[in-house]
Amino acid sequence: xxxxxxxxxxxxxxxxxxxxxxxxxxxxxxxxxxxxxxxxxxxxxxxxxxxxxxxxxxxxxxxxxxxxxxxxxxxxxxxxxxxxxxxxxxxxxxxxxxxxxxxxxxxxxxxxxxxxxxxxxxxxxxxxxxxxxxxxxxxxxxxxxxxxxxxxxxxxxxxxxxxxxxxxxxxxxxxxxxxxxxxxxxxxxxxxxxxxxxxxxxxxxxxxxxxxxxxxxxxxxxxxxxxxxxxxxxxxxxxxxxxxxxxxxxxxxxxxxxxxxxxxxxxxxxxxxxxxxxxxxxxx
Amino acid sequence: xxxxxxxxxxxxxxxxxxxxxxxxxxxxxxxxxxxxxxxxxxxxxxxxxxxxxxxxxxxxxxxxxxxxxxxxxxxxxxxxxxxxxxxxxxxxxxxxxxxxxxxxxxxxxxxxxxxxxxxxxxxxxxxxxxxxxxxxxxxxxxxxxxxxxxxxxxxxxxxxxxxxxxxxxxxxxxxxxxxxxxxxxxxxxxxxxxxxxxxxxxxxxxxxxxxxxxxxxxxxxxxxxxxxxxxxxxxxxxxxxxxxxxxxxxxxxxxxxxxxxxxxxxxxxxxxxxxxxxxxxxxxxxxxxxxxxxxxxxxxxxxxx
Numbered sequence: 001x002x003x004x005x006x007x008x009x010x011x012x013x014x015x016x017x018x019x020x021x022x023x024x025x026x027x028x029x030x031x032x033x034x035x036x037x038x039x040x041x042x043x044x045x046x047x048x049x050x051x052x053x054x055x056x057x058x059x060x061x062x063x064x065x066x067x068x069x070x071x072x073x074x075x076x077x078x079x080x081x082x083x084x085x086x087x088x089x090x091x092x093x094x095x096x097x098x099x100x101x102x103x104x105x106x107x108x109x110x111x112x113x114x115x116x117x118x119x120x121x122x123x124x125x126x127x128x129x130x131x132x133x134x135x136x137x138x139x140x141x142x143x144x145x146x147x148x149x150x151x152x153x154x155x156x157x158x159x160x161x162x163x164x165x166x167x168x169x170x171x172x173x174x175x176x177x178x179x180x181x182x183x184x185x186x187x188x189x190x191x192x193x194x195x196x197x198x199x200x201x202x203x204x205x206x207x208x209x210x211x212x213x214x215x216x217x218x219x220x221x222x223x224x225x226x227x228x229x230x231x232x233x234x235x236x237x238x239x240x241x242x243x244x245x246x247x248x249x250x251x252x253x254x255x256x257x258x259x260x261x262x263x264x265x266x267x268x269x270x271x272x273x274x275x276x277x278x279x280x281x282x283x284x
Numbered sequence: 285x286x287x288x289x290x291x292x293x294x295x296x297x298x299x300x301x302x303x304x305x306x307x308x309x310x311x312x313x314x315x316x317x318x319x320x321x322x323x324x325x326x327x328x329x330x331x332x333x334x335x336x337x338x339x340x341x342x343x344x345x346x347x348x349x350x351x352x353x354x355x356x357x358x359x360x361x362x363x364x365x366x367x368x369x370x371x372x373x374x375x376x377x378x379x380x381x382x383x384x385x386x387x388x389x390x391x392x393x394x395x396x397x398x399x400x401x402x403x404x405x406x407x408x409x410x411x412x413x414x415x416x417x418x419x420x421x422x423x424x425x426x427x428x429x430x431x432x433x434x435x436x437x438x439x440x441x442x443x444x445x446x447x448x449x450x451x452x453x454x455x456x457x458x459x460x461x462x463x464x465x466x467x468x469x470x471x472x473x474x475x476x477x478x479x480x481x482x483x484x485x486x487x488x489x490x491x492x493x494x495x496x497x498x499x500x501x502x503x504x505x506x507x508x509x510x511x512x513x514x515x516x517x518x519x520x521x522x523x524x525x526x527x528x529x530x531x532x533x534x535x536x537x538x539x540x541x542x543x544x545x546x547x548x549x550x551x552x553x554x555x556x557x558x559x560x561x562x563x564x565x566x567x568x569x570x571x572x573x574x575x576x577x578x579x580x581x582x583x584x585x586x587x588x589x
Contacts, residue, residue, distance in 0.1 A: 022310055027303040076306070102316025103418055105588055111315040112307035116421055124415030125338075129345035138341050141334035142420055173348065 023197050023227040024077040024100055024117065028109035031070035031092070031099050031252075069095040071252040072109070077197075079114075082229040084243035084260065086236070086267055092252040093232045097199045100230065114227060117197035118143070120190045128175035132163060132185055135174055139189040153192050160218070161188035162211065184211050191218050194225045201232045216241060236264055318584040319423075321577070328423045335426050339433035361442035364397070365390040365449070372510040381515050383550035386453050387446070391547055392509040394442040395540045398435055399475050400500050405431035406479020407486035407493040410586050417587030424586045425579050428483040432476040436468070446547070455548055463546035466561075470568040471539040477571030480579035487586050507536040514555050532557035535567040 070092040077083055085093040098104035101117050125142035126135045136157055140150035161184045163169045163177075174182060200219065219242060223229045233239055239246060239260065246263035248256040250270075256263050307313075319327060328335075347356040368389055372378045379385035409428040410417060417424060443464070450457075486492045508516075508531070517528050531537065537557075542564060544551040557563065 022306060022312065025303050025307045025312060027307075074303070076303070098418070100315060102421065103587070105316060105584065110304070110307075112303075112312035113315045114310065114312050117315065118421060119419055121419050124413070124419045127341055127345045129348040130341055134341065138334075138337055141331075141337050142416070142422065144331065144334075144422065147333055 020078040021114070021227075022076050022112075023079050023081075023114040024075075024230075025112040026073050026075050026096075026100070026109070027112070029070055029073045029096070029099060029106050029111055030068065030108040031095050031104055032107040033067040033069055033095075035065045035067065069252050070099065070249075073249070073252075073254045074109075075247060075254065075257055077228045077230070079227045080223075081245055082223050082231065082243045084239035084246040085230060085232045085249060086234075086239060086246055086263070087249035087255075088271065091249045093249055094201055095252075096249065097201055097230060097232055100197070101199055113197060115196035117199055117230075118193075118195045120195075120198060120200045121186070122190045123186050126174060126186065126189075129173055131172060132158075132170040132174055132177070135185070136170075136189055139186075140192060143190070143193050145193055150192075157188045157192050160191070160214065161185045180208065180211075187215055191215070191222065195222065196227045197230070198222055198228070199230045199232075202234070236268065240264065316584055318580070321580060324423055324425075324580050324583065328425055328429075331422050331426050334422065335430045335433060338426070338430045339437060342431070342434045343437050357438070357441040358445045361394060361397075362445045362448075365393055365445070368393050368510060378511040382512050384453065384455060384548050387450055387455055387548050388512070388544060388551065389510055390446055390449055391544050392540050394439060394446060395471070395543045396504055396507060396509045396536060397442070398439040398471065399478075399536055399539070400504065401438070402432045402435045402475035402479050403482055403500065404493070404496060405435060406482040407496050409479065409483040410487035411490050411493070414587055424483075424583055425480060425576065428479045428579070429476050432472060432479055435475070436472050439468070450547065455550075458549055460546050460549075464543065467539060467542040467546055467564070470542075470564045473568040473572040474535055474539070475571075477568070477573070477575030480575035481571075484579050484582050487582070503534075503536060506531065507534055507540060509536075509540065512555075513537060533563060535564075535571075538564050538567065 073096060085096065087093050095104060097119065099106055099111055100113065101119050102111075102113070103119070122139040122142055125139050127138065130138065136154060137147070137150055140153075141147070145153075158164055158170055161181075163181055163185055169177065169181065174185070177185070216238070219229065219231075223242075229242070231239065231242055243260050246256075246258065246260045246267075247254060248263050248267055256266055318324075343357075344354070347353055350356055352359070365386075369386060373385055373389060379389075382388050406428045409431050410424065413427055417427075482492065482496070513531050517523065517531070538560060541551075541556055542560060545553065545556055545560075
C-alpha cells in the first residue's frame with residue numbers, strides 16, 4: 001500500500017532498477033470459449049456416434065462455436081494496488097478474472113502471477129445439508145487452510161458473518177438459512193484466508209447495509225495483506241470506494257486503463273450514466 | 285496512461301519480450317500451468333485434510349434428510365444383501381455347492397459395490413463438482429480420491445452389517461480377519477487408480493457415465509459376486525485354461541475372494557487363485573500409479589471450456 005501514490009506509468013515497465021514489484025502480468029492475452037452442440041447434429045444418434053469416432057472432423061458439423069471473450073489484453077498489476085474491472089455485461093470481465101486465477105486457459109499470450117491468485121468464493125465447496133459449523137471447516141480446507149488455522153479463526157468467521165446474532169444458527173444445516181444469512185456466511189468463510197492476489201467477482205452486494213459496510217472494510221483489510229486486489233463490479237460506487245486503478249473492458253478489449261476517476265468518467269459518459277455527475281473538478 | 289484504446293487496440297508500451305523478462309525478474313510464474321509430478325504429490329498431500337473432510341461430509345450429507353438418518357448407512361447394505369439373497373440364493377439357487385452361502389454372497393456384494401461405486405463416482409468426479417473445480421485451486425486428483433474414500437467409509441459401515449450377518453449365521457471369528465486390512469488397502473488403491481482414469485475420460489467425454497453402468501454390470505456378472513467361479517469351472521471342465529486364468533486374475537474377483545478367505549472359515553486357501561497376494565498387489569500398483577499419472581497429465585484441462 002505504501003507505493004500506491006504513483007499511478008501505473010508505462011515507463012515503469014521498462015525501468016529495470018528500482019521498479020515496483022509486479023504481481024500479475026497479462027501479456028497479450030486472448031481467451032476463447034469453445035461451445036459444443038450448438039448445431040443441429042447433437043440430437044441424432046448417428047451424429048453423436050460420428051462425434052465420438054471422429055472428434056476433429058465432426059467438430060464443425062456438430063456446431064462447435066467459439067466465443068472470443070478476451071482479446072489481446074495487456075497490463076501489469078503491482079503490489080498494493082486495488083484494481084477495478086468495469087465494462088458492460090458480457091464484456092469479458094469475469095472471464096479475464098478466471099484467466100488470472102488460472103481456471104480458464106488462455107488461447108494466446110501469457111498471464112504471469114506472483115503466487116496463486118484466488119477467486120473470492122467457496123460456495124461450491126459448501127453443502128446445504130451440513131451445519132454452518134462443518135461448512136466453515138469444509139470451506140476453509142477447500143481453500144487450502146489447515147485445521148489449526150480454521151480453528152484459530154473460527155470464532156472470527158462466525159462473528160463476522162453475524163449468523164449467531166439472532167440465535168444459535170451455526171449449528172443448523174445451511175439449507176435452513178435465509179439467502180442473506182447463507183451469503184453472509186459464505187463471504188465470511190471466503191474472506192477468512194489471506195491471499196497474495198485476491199480476485200473478487202461482484203461479492204460486495206450481499207447481505208444488508210450493515211454487512212455490506214463490514215465486508216467493504218474487510219476487503220480493505222485484505223487488500224492491506226494481499227499483494228493486489230481485483231474487483232469486478234457493476235457498482236461504480238463500490239469501485240470508487242475500493243479501487244485506485246480501473247481497467248475498462250469492452251467486447252473483450254481493454255478500452256482504457258488508468259486512475260479510477262478518469263476511467264469511470266469516461267465509462268459513465270459511454271454508458272450514458274449521467275445521474276451521478278461527480279462534484280469533483282475536472283482533472284486538468 | 286489513461287488513453288482510450290480504439291479498436292483494434294494498439295500494442296501497449298511494452299513489447300512481449302519485455303513483459304516476459306519482467307515476469308522472470310520478479311519470479312512470477314505462468315498462471316494455471318500443470319505442476320511437476322513431485323510438486324503435484326506434495327500439493328495433494330497438503331490437501332489431505334480436505335480430502336477426508338470432503339469424503340465424510342458427502343457421506344453424512346447423503347442421509348441427513350432421512351428420518352432414520354445415519355441408520356441407513358447400515359440398513360442400505362443389509363437390504364441390498366437381502367434382495368440379492370432372495371434372487372440368487374432362493375430363486376436361482378446359485379447357492380448349491382457353496383458353503384456358508386449367505387456370508388459368501390454378502391461379502392461378494394459388498395466388496396463389489398465398493399469397486400463399482402468408486403468407479404461410478406470417479407466418472408462423475410470432475411463433471412459433478414464442476415463448480416468447485418471452476419472456483420477453487422487444488423490438485424484435482426483430490427476429487428476422485430475423496431469420492432473413493434467416501435465409498436471406503438461406506439464399505440466400513442457395510443462391514444459392520446456383515447459382522448452382524450456373520451454372527452447371525454454362526455461363522456466364528458478368526459485370526460484371519462486381520463487380513464481384511466491389507467485386502468481393503470489394496471482394493472482401495474486399485475479403485476482410486478481406476479476412478480482417476482475414468483475421471484479423466486469422464487471429464488472429456490461425459491457420455492462415459494451413461495456407458496459405465498453396462499460395463500460395470502457385465503464386469504459384475506463375470507466376477508463371481510453371486511456365484512462361485514470354482515463351481516463354474518468344475519461344471520464346465522472343457523473350458524480352455526486361459527478362460528479360467530482370466531476369470532481368476534480378474535481384479536474384482538481377486539479382491540472379493542481375498543475378503544471371503546479372510547472372513548469365512550469354510551472358504552479355504554485352495555479356493556484362492558495362485559499367487560493371489562501378488563496379483564492383488566500388482567493390480568493395485570498398476571491401476572494406482574498408472575491412473576494417478578494418467579490423471580495428472582491432463583490436470584490443467586479439467587473444468588474448462
